[in-house]
Amino acid sequence: MPDEDVYSGATRGVPLRGFVSQVTVEFDMRSIIQSLGLVPIVLGAALASAPLSASSADTSSFNPHGFKVPTGVYRCDLNRSVNVREVSADMSSAVVQFDKKDYRMHAVGARSGALRYEDPQSGLVWLVIATKSMLLDTKHGRQLANECKT
DSSP, X not given: OOOBOTTTOOBTTSOOOTHHHHHHHHHHHHHHHHHHTTHHHXXXXXXXXXXXXXXXXXXXXXXXXXOOOOOEEEEEGGGEEEEEXXXXXXXXXXXXXXXXXXXXXXXXXXXXXXXXXXXXXXXXXXXXOSSOEEEEETTTTEEEEEEEBO
16 A cells, blocks of 8 residues: 555655645745754854863863852752852862752863863763853753753
């Protein structure tokens, strides 16, 4: 039995003719163009938070904007919270608590200039920018906490 499109009645592999083929092609092209519109956003976000190589991320360059990381509880969107329990004097490491677990994170350089702390074992990343902070799970590709502020 041939595989038939429910909406157009066309059989898969058989070219469409007339108005239906024009609508189908326009719909397909529109879908492709819309999905391509997200590529710069996704790529930009990935590059902005990507760590620099070890050779360019020494301790004097991981915090080019001089961001401060106050200890304490950060309130975040979706009623979440992150507790920055400890920050070393040189700001090269921090202990971040999330979901009742402590994560010792180390500062690394970020291409965007954000202050970036990573725990390679868990895959968690704590990003600090001028107006907010966020906690990311890089192993599962998701945000755990966003718009975090003290």
